[in-house]
Structure formats: C-alpha cells, structure tokens
Amino acid sequence: MVTIPGRRKRATIHDVAAEAGVSRGTVSRVVNNEPYVSAEARVAIEAAIAKVGYVPNTAARNLVMQRSQAVGLIVHEPHSLFLEDPNIGEILLGANSALSQADYQMVSLVIESERDTERVARYLSGGFVDGVVVVSAREQDPITRVIERLDLPAAFVGHPQDLRDLPYVGINNRAAARAITERLIGTGRSRIGMIAAALDRDSGADRLAGFTDALGDRFDPSLVAPVPLYTYADGRDGMRALLARDPLIDGVFAASDVIAAGALNALREAGRSVPGDVGIVGFDDSAWALRCQPLLSTVRQPANGLGQRAAESVLSQLRGEAPELGGILLDTEIVWRDSA
Amino acid sequence: MVTIPGRRKRATIHDVAAEAGVSRGTVSRVVNNEPYVSAEARVAIEAAIAKVGYVPNTAARNLVMQRSQAVGLIVHEPHSLFLEDPNIGEILLGANSALSQADYQMVSLVIESERDTERVARYLSGGFVDGVVVVSAREQDPITRVIERLDLPAAFVGHPQDLRDLPYVGINNRAAARAITERLIGTGRSRIGMIAAALDRDSGADRLAGFTDALGDRFDPSLVAPVPLYTYADGRDGMRALLARDPLIDGVFAASDVIAAGALNALREAGRSVPGDVGIVGFDDSAWALRCQPLLSTVRQPANGLGQRAAESVLSQLRGEAPELGGILLDTEIVWRDSA
DNA sequence: ACTTACTCTGTGTACGTTCACAGACACTCA
DNA sequence: TGAGTGTCTGTGAACGTACACAGAGTAAGT
Incomplete structure (x- = not known):
C-alpha cells in the first residue's frame, strides 16, 4: 500500500x-x-x-453489497457543443434532482477524447455505478456497446439509430412542429412553407408531419422544400427554392435553428425583411437562435424533464422493473422571439 | 445480495x-x-x-489498493448560475484534461440542495475519490469541513474567505477590473458606471474594488448598481437602475459578460446605441461575449487553465508533494472588440 | 555436480464491510 | 421444571482483487 x-x-x-x-x-x-x-x-x-x-468505507460496502448507490451521467460532446448547448446543463440538473430524491449519487463523466472513452468504459465496468444516463451518444458508440455487454441499466437522452432495445427519452417532434406552425398561422400569414430537413430520420419526418397536421386543408405540398441535412447551407438552399416557387411566401417553418439561420441569409440576399415580409420559426432553441438577427422564435426542449425522466427510467430498472419500450416522448414549449 | x-x-x-x-x-x-x-x-x-x-472489478481493486484513481469535481452553484455561467463548463473541461492525462477519472458532483450536500459528503468519505477540486465553495461550507476532516487532497477554484490552509487557484480580479476600466476611460467616456454583481463573493467585491481603483477621484458611488447574481435578468435590471439614476451615463463596466448581455438588452430598450451613446465592457470572455450585438469588449478569464491548475495541484498532492500555499493567481487578458 | 540466477506459477493473507448463523440470556407460560 | 419466545451479541464467511512469499523448473557458470 x-x-x-x-x-x-x-x-x-x-x-x-x-x-x-x-x-x-x-x-x-x-x-x-x-x-x-x-x-x-x-x-x-x-x-x-x-x-x-x-x-x-463505501468501497468495501459496495463490494459486498454489489451496488454503489450511484448512477453515472455520461456527456459525450465535442468541446464547443458542450460549452454552448444550454440543454446539457439542464439535463444534468434534471437527472441530479431525480437521482438525489431516490438517494442516489449522480456522477457525471465527460468524454472528450479517445482516452476518455476507454477510461470511462473501465469506470463503468468497475462497478462504480449501478446504472447510467447517456446524453447524446453517437452512432456506433463504444460506450453503448460496453453498456450492452454489461447489461447495465441505462437510459439515453436522444437516441442514435443503432439503439435497439435500450430505453430513451426524447421529445414529441410532431406535436411540437404542429404547435409552432399553428402559432405561425396565428400571426396572420397566408402562404406558409417549410424547409424540411433529414426526412430519412424520425425527427425530420415527424416535424414535417406536424407541419401538415397544423395546416390541414391549407397544406400545399409545393411549399415544402426537402433538404438532406440540418446544415446552414441546406437551409439557405431550401429558402431559395421556396422563394423561387412562390415569391409571395410570407411564413416559413425551418426544421431546425441552423436551417433557419441559413434561410435568414437567403432572405436577406433576396431583399426580404424578417419578420416584416416573412415570418420564420426554427426548432431546438440552440445557440443559433440567439445568434440570429432577429432573434429566432423556436421550440425549446424540456431539457430538465429529459434528464429527469431518463434518470427515473434508470431508477425503475434498478428496482427490477422492465424498461419502457419505444421511448418516452415529452412535450415541448414555444419560445416566441422576434423572427415571427 | x-x-x-x-x-x-x-x-x-x-x-x-x-x-x-x-x-x-x-x-x-x-x-x-x-x-x-x-x-x-x-x-x-x-x-x-x-x-x-x-x-x-475496480471496487475490489480500490479496496485493496486503498485508492480509486478518481478525483471529484464539486460544483456548488445555485441552479440559474450553473446554467448561465460558461466558465463552469470550461473549468470542468480543463480539470478533465489534466486528470485524464494522468489517467485519473474525473467525476463531477453537483450540489443543489441540503440533501445533495450530505450525500456528497458521504460520497467523499466513502473512498470513491482520492482528491477533489471544488468550484465556487461557499463560506462555512460543510463540504470544506468534510475535506479538512478527511485530510483529502483538494484544490479550490476561487476561494471563500474562511479557507485557511487549503490551496486554491483564481485570477487577480482587482487588477483585471482596474485594467479594463482604465481602458474604458481611455476611450474618452466621462460618466462611467458599474453593474456590480455578487458583492458577497470575493470575485464580485474585488471587481468593484478594481473599478474604484481605476476611477480614483472621479469615482461616483451613485453610479454603482449592485445586483445579487451573475445573471441576464440581473444585468438588465442593473442597467435600468443606472439609466434611471443618470440618463447621460456613457460608459458601463459590467461585472460579467452575462450581466453585460442583460445590460445591452436594457440599453436597446431605452433606445441607446452601443458603442455610440454608451460604451460597455464585460468580464469573463464567455460565449456570451460573441453572442452580443455588438461583440463585447471584455476580460478573458483563463477558465480552462483554472480547472487545469486546480487539478494539477490535486495531482501533485497525490504524489505526496506539499500543496502551494497562498494560492495560485493566473493572469487575465483584455479582449477589445466592438462594444466600447 | 553444485551453486547461482532467472523465469514462471500457485497460495495465503489482507483490504473493510455485510450477512447468516449460532449462541447467551431473560422472560413468559404451561 | 421445562419448553418456548424474544432480545441481544459475537463469529465465520464472503465480496474480488493485489501483493508477498514460497517453491518449481530451467539455464548458465564454476
């Protein structure tokens, strides 16, 4: 020693x-x-x-009792996102409050490098935690595989496609898209289009579905501009396409804040004022929303609730209950600023 | 079992x-x-x-080896602050990188309630961590006493007054505040005020002291608006108060970037242009500084370095070296942009 | 052939707890 | 008096690992 x-x-x-x-x-x-x-x-x-x-000595106690009374919270984000995305802090606090109430200690583990990944994997394997909440895992994430191999009770906030049987919590994209579109309609716009991104993902498809839900009879398929990804460039291209199809368009639902930022660029380029000529709304309430000029009206995720529900899912598994399949979807909130 | x-x-x-x-x-x-x-x-x-x-099974290994190869990072902040202060994220990442390099696992523990305090105290006592970095401890903090009782290698980022022999790292708030205020005076402003936040903490009190140092004879106590916390809302309120007291105010030192962002909002609301009518400077060079319109002139705090140095202090104590007494103060840097 | 050195392997003990069990003691009731 | 019941206490084993030690085998040098 x-x-x-x-x-x-x-x-x-x-x-x-x-x-x-x-x-x-x-x-x-x-x-x-x-x-x-x-x-x-x-x-x-x-x-x-x-x-x-x-x-x-809790280490000794854990050894014999085979549990640690602690739950890990893994944040796997590139440096910049970690610092800028306010959702992460909220998720963390939400999880902490749920775990705290059940007398579990939350220990958060940050992964930034390959080295971190390996060390965290060892940590999880080491019996330091009884379960784990994973924030923003990647596809093919080594951590996900470690969790599966260990049969560690887990819950994901947001879910990569390759997540099969592991429980996750997310938001109801369809209902949120519907709500913000209705709000946009409520401002008196008559020719409303959508820049629909990533239709091959459930988030993208659901946001489009919510948009059509809201418009009902007035839905005009020609005013939907599908673009492949949630990127600034695609947002700009989508907006250009919409303007070409209908120069009198006066409302736009952008599938995400980044898309909206690109669209704003295209609108400025075309000499349209926002929100004067065109009202535009985004989705996510990310750092982009506050970077735009004018400030973006958008959909905020109940990040605190996401953390809380994910933690509760882990706790219920710890009590021996079967995890809820199909994921848990939470409702969102509209943040109305200046862009519409 | x-x-x-x-x-x-x-x-x-x-x-x-x-x-x-x-x-x-x-x-x-x-x-x-x-x-x-x-x-x-x-x-x-x-x-x-x-x-x-x-x-x-690392728990078993720890038991026999009498160490956990993990270092705790304790964040003891009220809810709102935790979310808005980007320094915390930077400190966390800085500490993580230093610990990671030494093959230590950083586990961050959030304290929000009385219940959390007790649980974290038990966690520390339980041998889960070999040392601890404490971010923004309070005066008379129970955690501080637990650390002293356990003789746990520790380092504080920022230091409460009642911290006696425990090592800490921080910045020279007073000198930095003085420097940026002098720079602001140099732009030719004549009626300069300050939104002073968190005067019950040394960071807040020292920034005010630096401000008065710089103004010397010209210091006017009525142009100091004290607000409780480093938040957007408090910044807005503080600016409103200053405008009410002196409508001709033309320079403002905001105690932090978040405060400055809130102040900019209040100035816009009041129809004042920045930097035309009023020059404003912040403190921290956080993500907020680049989110503001115009971009904020501010003091860059080496937050990442603070976390790193604190972690290194703990690591050196873990190697058996005596902790540096009197604290480590890191230099700051003025970042001059568009707001003044 | 005998020491010496080096490589490799297995065993016992310890880390600090919890838990199951066995036993001691006191009291009650037939 | 005896059995039964309830309260209290101590002891041995187990959790899964690291480490010291002893011992076996091999090779080299005298």
Missing part, C-alpha cells in the same frame, strides 16, 4: 468496535440503524464513532 | 483462472501486464478473458 505522506490512516469498523468494547457486528448494526441493539451499546458505539472519527 | 432480474452475474478473476487453467495470481499479472508470465499462459488467459467477458 502506498501511504500518502501526512495522511493519517482512516478509522475502520474494527477501531470503533475496539474503542466501544463490542464486536464488528454490533457496530455495523448501529451504523445501519438496525434493531436489536441495547441502549448502552448504542450510546457507547456512537461515542466511539465520534471519538475515532469513523466514516464507513 | 439483491439480484437484479435479467442481470447475469459478472465474471471474476476466478472464472478466468478456471477457464484458462491457471491460478488467480497469473491472471492478475496478465491483467496488470506485469512481467514473468509465459507466452502460452498469456494467450490462454487473454482468450479466457474474451470468452467469459471479464472486466476487473
């Missing part, structure tokens, strides 16, 4: 037992306040605990 | 030994790649490890 200089040895349950003149078992009973301990023994042990400054 | 349904038992070193037809000791040597293992034994054991899916 490496003795760290200047660091005194920790008192163990044996020291307490010796000090109080009883056995380990009795001390253990007092520490975990179980019944069948005499009043004298109890006070003697409590005095001894205070005297020697005893605190239970 | 509570058997969680559907969760198979983990393979141990014994299982590997049995599978490979060798003893525990040899398996242990392979796992920790020590010398003195025959080539055949090595391959047999590696095959056995893969077959039974063995991963070392």
